[in-house]
Amino acid sequence: MxxxxxxxxxxxxxxxxxxxxxxxxxxxxxxxxxxxxxxxIGDGVPVQRYADAAVVVGGEKSFSVREGDSTRTTSLDDAVGVSADLVAKAARAGGAAGAVGVLRFPAEVVDGDGRLVRGADDHRSVGVNWASAALGPFDREGRAPERAGEVALEKSVAERAGVGPGDTVRIASTRPAGDYRVVGVVAYTGGGGALRTPPVFFAEGDARALYGRGDRVSAIGVLAAEGTDAERLADRVGDALDGARVELYTSDGRSSVENxxxxxxxxxxxxxxxxxxxxxxxxxxxxxxxxxxxxxxxxxxxxxxxxxxxxxxxxxxxxxxxxxxxxxxxxxxxxxxxxxxxxxxxxxxxxxxxxxxxxxxxxxxxxxxxxxxxxxxxxxxxxxxxxxxxxxxxxxxxxxxxxxxEEPRLGRVRVFVGVLLLVLGLAASLLPLFFGSVFAAAGAGSGGLIMVIAILVLAPPVVGRMTRVLARPFQRRFGNLGYLAVANTRADSRRLAAGIGPLVLAIGFASVQLFIPTTTSRAAEQQAAQGVVADYTLIGAAGGLPVDVPEHVRDLPGVAAAAGTVRVDLFASRKLLDSPEVFDYQAQGLSPGGLDQVVDLDVQRGDLGALSPGTVALSTGAASTLGADLGDPVRLHLPDGATVTPKVVAVYARGLGFGDVTLPHETVLRHSSRHMYDSVLVRLAEGADRDEVAGALASLDERYPGTEVLDEGGLSSAQRRTAVAGLVGSALPLVLVFGYIAVAVANTLVMTTLARGREFAMLRLVGATRKQVMRMMRTETGMLVLIAVVVGTLVPLLPLTTVSFGLTESPVPYIPPFMYLGIVAATSALAAGAVLVPTKLALRSRPVEVIGLRE
Structure with missing residues (x-):
């Protein structure tokens, strides 16, 4: 065989x-x-600053939720820290030569022109405590920073700033920029190229103050005694830290904590x-x-x-x-x-x-x-x-x-499967009309793809009915050639369906995968533009804006209100069908200071002014998903893995533009790696001189280097840039999928066309010319493309409409015209080329030779 x-x-x-x-x-x-x-799953970059540490202890990168006998574990992406009390325990592990608690925070040198200085390869520097220098291969010129106001700079940063031991530099960090005396310069001697995060070393007291958390450290580096194996040391450190919510890293895995x-x-x-x-x-x-x-x-x-x-x-x-x-x-x-x-x-x-x-x-x-x-x-x-x-x-x-x-009918099993998929897709697509939750939107998107697949399964009867609808218009428009093209498609509906199926898949898949994100992005942009009622927005280039900026801004003449915002990703969970379900959300932390004067979240129920520690505000979508309303507790899992159950004090409509979860800024800053605000929203007092206030805000750059003043559209503009980057990032991998579908389209159409060589020969033997055969094939191709475009557009239109209605209360999804036309044009051109080029090649052969060939 x-x-x-x-x-x-x-x-x-x-x-x-x-x-x-x-x-x-x-x-x-x-x-x-x-x-x-x-x-x-891998490491991505080599370890550098922690290269001499045999073991690095980082915060636990996951959390678990248990309901009854079911447990759900979810990964965390934030660089969570660990308890400072664990440093001494790690140092006492057998085989350890010592342990160092690392403090990491934003810190960048400011040159004489007020610009932020970066290191080699334009890498941004990071502030750390001097003790962490023991974890990496560094050569030092000068001495270590021992007293307040002293720093040691990485060599490339010092060279670009034009300073050395004994000079004074200005450094922007988590507090207002201050002057520091350079007492040393360190040079990295390890591998991996230039340092990804060139360090600015501070004395321990300054580092602790700038880090801002007395009970935690960013990570713990454990040095191994001579002759101690790193893996064995990791086991001993794990035993010494038994019960602590940490993870241990050795070898290349240490870069995950460093970067x-x-x-x-x-x-x-x-x-x-x-x-x-x-x-x-x-x-x-x-x-x-x-x-x-x-x-x-x-x-x-x-x-x-x-x-x-x-x-x-x-x-x-x-x-x-x-x-x-x-x-x-x-x-x-x-x-x-x-x-x-x-x-x-x-x-x-x-x-x-x-x-x-x-x-x-x-x-x-x-x-x-x-x-x-x-x-x-x-x-x-x-x-x-x-x-x-x-x-x-x-x-x-x-x-x-x-x-x-041609077999006249599809098999019963195929018909049953196709109809079942179609019904399931329709049901899933309608979910946003009845449920305002993330389940509904995700279900509708999946429903669109299921319906596209159902059309592929049921392609022959669908194509047959569409052909009958187009028969008379094509016959009237193209005469005898149109009649012949329609007869061909009716006689071999499976062949035509095999060509149309991949075309429908290409258009339908592209529509679902691209136009749901564009609809969401457009709605988020509009909500942000409508919800920002501040007159100015401040953003910072040095890792953000220090937490004292809102208070300082409120003291400026002509300012009525100022509030800081910080954004993070977190999770929420609830019990569904006796098992835990976990949902990821974007959250914002807001500082007090006249929130109603700087943002309008379109509060539906409750009062945003009641936001305080132990409370939370939710978007309508998040409230529906979590089954919560005013006064109800919700279970949130913060970026560091901590679980809290704040009470809902407000439910608002503009979750797409501002995040589905709103918390007090203290909660977000305490339970994430963030040290600074992303932005500060500023509202002018009534009758204030706009230009005068703008000048005062611009002068903040001296106190907080890198501060940029944007007008009222600033926040929405920044969000627009982020949304565009996110959309492009999501769409790029789809290029591979679209490319494969395009290959499938061309492949299928070429196969079906080349298999018709004897048919073309027969037409020519009975008197048809090459031009007439080509015109017939162009007519067939036009019918094929038209059916594919109509079906491929209509099938995903239902889920797109329901998702738009569920997210924005508008049944009209945002479909960028040029993007849609590009999809249709590319698909149509591909189909035309895959049919007409093989046809032209097939017509070069003599009919009498082709008619005798076997199939």
Missing amino acids: FRLVLQTLAQRTSGFVGAFVALFGASVLITAFGIILQSG PDVASARGSLKELAGSLGGTVVLITMMVVGSTLALNIHQRRRELALLRAMGATPKQIHKMIAGEALVIALIASVLGCVPGVLAAGVMRGALSVIGVLPEDFSFSYGPLPMIAAVFTGVVAAQAAAFAVARRVVAIRPVEALSESHT
Whole structure:
């Protein structure tokens, strides 16, 4: 049997090219996304400042919620600290030569022109305590900072600032900028290139004051005694810290604690791979399945003859499975290499838009490639089993007669599956009309994709009905050629459906994946613009604005109110069906100071002025999702993993523009890695001179270097830039998926067109010219594209409408016209090229030669 398989593949190479291309593309796609996922689990950058620490102790990077017998564990992305009391315990672990508590906070040198000075490769500096210098390979010139007002600078920062030991520098940090005396310069002597975070070393007292948390440290570095293995030391440190909410890192894992931005990037990669991974596998299996089915459909006469000659169903199954196995193995293995290249291109693109640090390295282990080959083989075998099952279900004599004609109806199982998927998709798409929660929006998006898949399953009858609708208009417009094109599509609806299916998938998938984010982003932008009632917005370049800025601004003449805002990501949880469900939200912390004068969150119930420690305000969507109302406690999991149950004091409508959870600023700052405000909103007093106040605010740059004054649209403009970056970051990985779908579209259409060589020859032998055949094919292509565009647009329109209504109370989603037209134009051009170019090539052959060729 295997010899027959190889002979079939060798003699019908052209017939298997389509399946090979589909499996090759699937391997590229799955390898690339596997590398993205693996890189999110890996380290990303080498360890530098903690290179001499054998073990680094960081805060626990996850939290668990338990309800009954069910437990849900969720990862945290914030750089949470650990209790300062653990430093002494870690130092007493067996094999430890000492332990150092690291204090990390924003700190940048200011030059004589008021500009912030960066280190080598334009890296921003970070403030740390001098004791942490023991954890890295540093050479020192001068002495260590021992008294208040003394610092030691990293060499590249000192050189760019033009200072050395004995000079005075101005440093912007978590407090108003102050002057410090440089007593030393340190040079990094380790590997990994220039320091990612060149340190500004402070004396212990100054570092503790600027860090702002007396009971915590950012991390603990444990030094190993001579001859002590790092892994063994980690076990002993773990025993010494038994019961503490910490995680231990050795080897390359230490960079996760040293570089919080890398930890955040890894979280983004995992979220990206997780959100699209299942969809990618589903699309690849659909494409591979439809391509193999089309290949078998084109060989139906050959298979029917084998059945008539006595081939058993088992033998047919083995032959088709063997063909699929050989093609899948070859195509999947070959697709791994370009998959690696595609992942590298994606890494560069994500770095350009700011999702990944420029020096973040992807992990190129063998697991993604193994997964790609395995998925390709499984998809091919599943498709082979399905098509072989249909082939052997027909009696041999019936198979011979059916091979010349199109089967009039779909199988009952296929119809049942298609209708079931369509009903499920419709039900999911309607959820936002009845529930104002995150479940509803997510369910509607999934419903749109399910309906697209349902249309693929039911494509032949859908295409048949659409063809009947278009028959008369096309016949009137194109005359005899239109009549012939309609007759062709009616006679071979499966062939036409095989070409339209991938086109519908391309347009529908793109619409769901792109237009739900654009609708959400547009609504957030509008809410932010409507909700900011402040006259000015202050933002800071030195890691934010110190927490005393609002108080200082309120003392300026002409200022009526000023409030600081800080944004973080957190989680909320509730019990559903006896199990815990966890939801991630963006939250804002607000400082007191006339909140109603600077922001209008469109409060529906309660009073935002009642916001104080132990309370929370929720958006209407979050309140619905969490089942909470005024006076109810909600369970929140803060960025450091702490669980709190504040009471709801207000419910507001503008959650998209300002975050779904609003907390007092003390709570956010105490339970996150944030030390400073993201922005400060300023409202003028009645009758105040606007220019005079603007000048006073601009003068804050002397006290708080890097401060920028924006007008009332400043916050929404900043959010717009962030939203655009987020949208581009989400859309970039879709390029790989769209590329694969485009390949599938071209692949399927080329296969169906090339299989019509005898049909074209017959038309020419009965008198049709090449031009007439080409005009007929252009007419068919126009019908094909029109059906695909209409169906591909209408199917996702329902979930887009309901999601828009659920999020914005408007049934009109935001669909950027040029983006939609670009999708349609690209898909149409691809379809036209994939049909007309092979047709033109096929017409070059002499009809009498082609008519005698076997199928």
